[in-house]
Amino acid sequence: MDEETFERVRAVVASIPPGHVLSYGDVAELAGLKTPRLVGRIMAEDTADLPWYRVLRSNGTVAEHLRHRQLELLRAEGVLADGGKVPMSRYRWRD
Template identity: 50%
Template sequence: MSPDAGGPPAPDDFASRVVAVVESIPPGHVMTYGSVAAALGSRASRGVGQVMAYAGADLPWWRVVRASGHAPLDHEQRALEMYRVEGTPLLWSRTGAFRVDLERASHRP
């Protein structure tokens, strides 16, 4: 029912659109929070982060990375496992830290 008809508001359109974009990212590829927002015609990268915080467990969350190419904060080890399974291109530092090679792995819907 539409809000104009006096019924309950429609589900959060932004959240459902974020979910659709994240689900479209193919294995071995990533998008940044900002690029997910941009794909929706928005600049709300933090809003994308909020959606991922609530719905991310049911999504390929490791495919959404920070602008630097680093995995989601506090989920680096699990993300690394998924990147290895999917063959996601990675860059390694001398200290053993990694990040996704955005030049090679970025998905552009």
């Protein structure tokens, strides 16, 4: 994957404001990618300095292995999950 693609994904994730979320598919669309899987791969490599926790699955669920930490960080910003699922219609960021 090229550096430009990597940086486009990082820029989209960095732009998600506190209290809002996007799905992997939303990030892919905004970054001009064809698949959300590439977003997941990029985020797995380098997002320590980004609000990675604001990116969810399209159904509002979080990464299982990061569940506790991700929901905790979202809660601190006012994003409330119901049964471990964030209501995307309420918290999805619209630019």
